Amino acid sequence: MAIERVLVVGGGLMGSGIAQVLAQAGLTVTIVDTDRAALERSLLRIDRGLKYATATSVTIRDRISISVDLESAAIGADHVIESVVEDIRVKTELLRRLDDVCRSDVIFASNTSQYSISLLGASTRRPDRVIGSHWFNPPPLMGLIEIVRGVETSDETLRTTVALALRYGKQAIVCKKDTQGFITSRLIALFIVEAARIVEEGIASVDDVNRACVLAFNHALGPLDTADLSGLDTVVRVADALVEQYGERFRPPSMLRSLVHAGHLGRKSGRGFSSYDLAILR
Numbered sequence: 162m163a164i165e166r167v168l169v170v171g172g173g174l175m176g177s178g179i180a181q182v183l184a185q186a187g188l189t190v191t192i193v194d195t196d197r198a199a200l201e202r203s204l205l206r207i208d209r210g211l212k213y214a215t216a217t218s219v220t221i222r223d224r225i226s227i228s229v230d231l232e233s234a235a236i237g238a239d240h241v242i243e244s245v246v247e248d249i250r251v252k253t254e255l256l257r258r259l260d261d262v263c264r265s266d267v268i269f270a271s272n273t274s275q276y277s278i279s280l281l282g283a284s285t286r287r288p289d290r291v292i293g294s295h296w297f298n299p300p301p302l303m304g305l306i307e308i309v310r311g312v313e314t315s316d317e318t319l320r321t322t323v324a325l326a327l328r329y330g331k332q333a334i335v336c337k338k339d340t341q342g343f344i345t346s347r348l349i350a351l352f353i354v355e356a357a358r359i360v361e362e363g364i365a366s367v368d369d370v371n372r373a374c375v376l377a378f379n380h381a382l383g384p385l386d387t388a389d390l391s392g393l394d395t396v397v398r399v400a401d402a403l404v405e406q407y408g409e410r411f412r413p414p415s416m417l418r419s420l421v422h423a424g425h426l427g428r429k430s431g432r433g434f435s436s437y438d439l440a441i442l443r
C-alpha cells in the first residue's frame with residue numbers, strides 16, 4: 162500500500178515540525194491533538210518555518226490539516242506517527258485506540274525519546290507494525306531519524322520506515338535492540354544531567370558550561386541550551402524513566418526539577434536555564 166496520507170498525533174514542538182517535513186516531502190498530513198490551542202500554535206510554527214522555504218510554501222501548507230477527532234482522522238490514514246507527551250500511559254492508550262480504527266496494514270511509528278518499542282507494540286494487535294522513529298528538534302533542520310526495532314517489529318516494517326526517512330530527506334540510523342533510551346537519548350540525557358550538576362554545584366555558569374561544549378568539543382549547541390530547546394519537562398520525564406532502567410547516573414539534579422516545577426520549561430515558556438524573548442520566538 163503506497164503511503165500518501167499520514168496522521169501525526171501530538172501537535173507540540175515535535176509533531177508540528179514533523180508535519181512540516183512530511184508536507185514538504187509531498188505527503189498529505191493531518192495533525193491531531195487533544196488541545197485545540199496546541200493545534201493553532203502548531204500551525205503558527207509551521208507558517209513561520211515555511212517562510213524560509215520556497216515560493217511553494219502555500220502548496221505545502223495546504224497539505225496540512227488539524228483535528229481534535231482522533232478516530233475520524235485515523236480512518237483514512239496510510240501511516241501514523243505518534244508524537245504525544247512522553248508518558249507511557251498516554252502513549253499506550255493512544256495506540257490502543259488507533260489499533261481499533263486504523264487499517265491493519267498501517268505502521269505506527271513512535272517518536273518516543275526512550276520508551277521500549279516492544280512495550281508500545283504490546284498495547285496493539287500489530288506489534289510487528291510498531292516501530293520507533295525518533296526525530297530531532299527542530300525536525301525541519303535536523304538531518305537524522307533514529308529508527309528503533311521492537312522485539313516483534315518485522316523486517317518489512319523496518320524497511321518501510323527506513324525508506325520513509327529517506328523520502329523525508331533525512332538520514333537513518335537503526336538501533337538494532339529494543340533498549341530504553343536507544344543511542345541518542347542515553348547520550349544526551351547523561352550530558353544534560355551532568356551539565357546541570359556542574360551548575361548546581363557552583364562550579365561554572367550556565368553560559369560557560371554551554372560554551373565549554375561548543376568550543377572544546379565542537380558541539381553545535383551546549384547541553385543546557387539543548388535542554389532549553391527540547392523542553393525541560395520532556396528532559397526530566399526522559400531522565401526519570403532512564404533512572405528506572407539504568408540507575409542513578411541519569412537522576413536529574415533538584416535544580417532541574419525545580420525549574421520545571423516553577424514552569425520554566427525552556428524556550429517554549431521563555432525561561433529555562435537561560436531566558437528567551439517569546440515575542441521573537443513565536
Ligand SMILES: NC(=O)c1ccc[n+]([C@@H]2O[C@H](COP(=O)([O-])OP(=O)(O)OC[C@H]3O[C@@H](n4cnc5c(N)ncnc54)[C@H](O)[C@@H]3O)[C@@H](O)[C@H]2O)c1
Nearest residue numbers: 171173174175194195196199244245246247273274298391
Ligand atoms: N522536545 C524534543 O526535543 C524531542 C525530541 C525528540 C523526541 N521527542 C519526543 O516527542 C514527543 C513529543 O514531544 P514534544 O517535545 O513535541 O512535546 P510537547 O509537550 O511540545 O507536545 C506534546 C503534545 O501532545 C499532546 N497530547 C497529549 N496527550 C495527547 C493525546 N492523548 N492525543 C493527542 N495529543 C496529545 C499535547 O496536547 C501536546 O500538544 C515525546 O514523546 C518526546 O519525548 C521530543
